Amino acid sequence: MAGELVLVVFVWAIVAFAVAIDASRRGRHGGFWAVLTFVTGLFGAIVYGVVVLVTDDPVDEEAAAEPKPESERVRVCPTCSSKHDDAQNYCGECGAELGPEDERPVGRRLRTGSRRYCSNCKSEIGREAGTCPSCGAVF
Numbered sequence: 001m002a003g004e005l006v007l008v009v010f011v012w013a014i015v016a017f018a019v020a021i022d023a024s025r026r027g028r029h030g031g032f033w034a035v036l037t038f039v040t041g042l043f044g045a046i047v048y049g050v051v052v053l054v055t056d057d058p059v060d061e062e063a064a065a066e067p068k069p070e071s072e073r074v075r076v077c078p079t080c081s082s083k084h085d086d087a088q089n090y091c092g093e094c095g096a097e098l099g100p101e102d103e104r105p106v107g108r109r110l111r112t113g114s115r116r117y118c119s120n121c122k123s124e125i126g127r128e129a130g131t132c133p134s135c136g137a138v139f
């Protein structure tokens with residue numbers, strides 16, 4: 001009899017352990033579900049299964065891992081080409097009026113071998129280009 005009891009408790013513990021692992025993988029209280037399953041046996045495991053099926057929301061991990069960075073913009077003076085990254089209404093260099101129409105995306109010069117590319121639109125640009133001729137991005 002004692003041997004059978006040990007076996008039952010052993011199997012019980014394995015079920016509780018499996019529930020705990022699964023629960024914590026899903027971001028739930030593994031300990032709580034393990035105790036519930038261990039105390040109530042199969043009933044706890046069934047309750048757990050129903051709760052998970054009803055309430056589990058599959059998390060889109062890819063979307064969560066890669067938040068889209070808002071593309072930076074600067075205002076470029078049409079008169080003297082100086083850059084203002086805090087949306088100024090007047091050029092700090094020459095006093096020319098700046099507006100939303102002077103806003104340009106901020107890009108980087110990407111380098112592949114001897115060529116340079118605009119990080120914003122991926123078109124090829126000159127080696128020393130300060131702006132992208134295709135999309136107007138400022139480097």
Ligand SMILES: [Zn+2]
Nearest residue numbers: 077080091094
């Ligand atoms: Zn200016």
Ligand SMILES: [Zn+2]
Nearest residue numbers: 118121132135
């Ligand atoms: Zn570009």
